[in-house]
Ligand code: FES
């Protein structure tokens with residue numbers, strides 16, 4: 001419920017959605033205006049989904065939806081009804097070790113010192129995942145192109161590119 005300028009109460013419209021998030025089905029009542037990024041952070045508690053620019057420029061909010069990366073600040077949660085979403089939190093489950101260890105891409109970012117504040121990192125990791133699934137042995141130029149939708153304000157990118165090369169090598173073995 002909310003009040004308008006006249007002080008009258010206004011019943012908010014909500015819609016029930018069911019989304020598979022990191023392998024688990026989540027059903028929730030959401031307002032149609034709720035962004036997918038806010039749904040994942042606030043309803044699902046997945047704070048690895050970062051909200052930076054909120055208009056599709058920085059890539060911090062990048063997640064996978066039905067196998068392709070999307071900027072979750074650019075769509076509404078209701079549009080993800082029935083979809084499968086994977087966030088950076090889901091990647092540890094994909095790692096071969098069952099002890100909660102990091103995915104090779106996460107490990108490579110760590111090993112290559114590819115993060116400083118880390119705000120951009122989950123978006124870069126998800127973008128890297130898509131890049132390496134499509135091209136397991138990318139050139140430096142292909143990496144730069146593949147990550148062009150993500151912005152890092154701290155690292156100067158060199159260590160990020162090295163991390164992607166390291167992850168690619170690891171994942172090809
Ligand atoms: S927060 Fe979505 S692209 Fe910046």
Ligand code: FES
Pocket residue numbers: 114115116117118119120121151152153154155
């Ligand atoms: S590590 Fe700080 S914005 Fe990328």
